[in-house]
Amino acid sequence: MSDGVDLHLHSTCSDGVLSPAALVELLAGAAIGVFALTDHDTVAGQAEAQAAAARHGLVCLTGIELSARWRGRSVHVVGLGIDPAAAGVVAAVRARLALRQARARDIAARLDRAGAPGGEAYRRLAAHEAPTRTHFARALVELGAAADVAAAFGRWLGRGRPAHVAADWPELDATVADIVAAGGAAVLAHPLRYTLSAGQRRTLAAEFRAAGGAALEVVSGGAAAHQVEAALGLALRAGLEGSVGSDCHDPSLPWHRPGRLAKLPGAVVPVWKRWGPATSRSLEA
DSSP states (O other): OOOSEEEEEOOTTTTOSSOHHHHHHHHHHTTOOEEEEOOBTOOTTHHHHHHHHHHHTOEEEOEEEEEEEETTEEEEEEEESOOTTOHHHHHHHHHHHHHHHHHHHHHHHHHHHHTSOHHHHHHHHTTOSSOOHHHHHHHHHHTTSOSSHHHHIIIIISTTSTTOOOOOOOBHHHHHHHHHHTTOEEEEOOGGGSOOOHHHHHHHHHHHHHTTOOEEEEEETTOOHHHHHHHHHHHHHHTOEEEEEOOBSOTTSGGGOTTOOOOOOTTSOBGGGGGHHHHHHHHHO
16 A cells, blocks of 8 residues: 555645645544645645644645646646745746636536526635635535536536536646746646547656656556556656655545555655655654
8 A cells, every 4th residue: 555655635725625734634544654735726725734744743745736738738737845935836826716716707607507506606615715616516516406526527517518617727838837946846647537648648748847847646546556557657758756646635535545545666766755864754654
């Protein structure tokens, strides 16, 4: 099972169901020694996560998951070890949160036109700094418009459905540059989840590396053994380091629960080695 590392996690500061402190408590019980809170397009939970990590004796790398665009497609880039106050991070967050707020209003309007309670769903999440489609899905479940989150995406919010709204995120190379300028390492998140051919995935990994990307998420929550092998091949071919992350939003979903990840294959260099003795001591404790 897990190396004791989880570098892709979400809290209530984006679309997770646990507060940063509650998430850290869960990690401590799952034998995770090194982690990163990587909320979507916000660093709002970093201080709380760092304080909770100190109480539990864990190493918390600063983190974020930035939405980006590559050849017209939406991809996600995890930034590890960033300075949350760096000018590039502050600007990147501000731009994306504005896009999220605008998209949320558009989704609500489309839901209303399609006969779903979009306005009421929007009122339930409008105060959230980083509204996501998952917030809408949960609201639609609460309002009786969908049986569960998956059904909400299948009927209303997924690609090709009535309330799907594609966001015009900043480009991948600029996103990586912001992370690097903030002292961080850029990690291409869950590379096999994108609807791409094998050749397109190789091109994405190569262009990510050329832009300054450091690592690829070789082990992702819910990934089968053959998917880990495929991601490993991508990383090695592109000359990228490897990362691991459950992408946990809700610990009640067993395939994304922290502590259940496969080990990072030994053929690839772990990205967390960049942070040296502190991470090593925590993993050996």
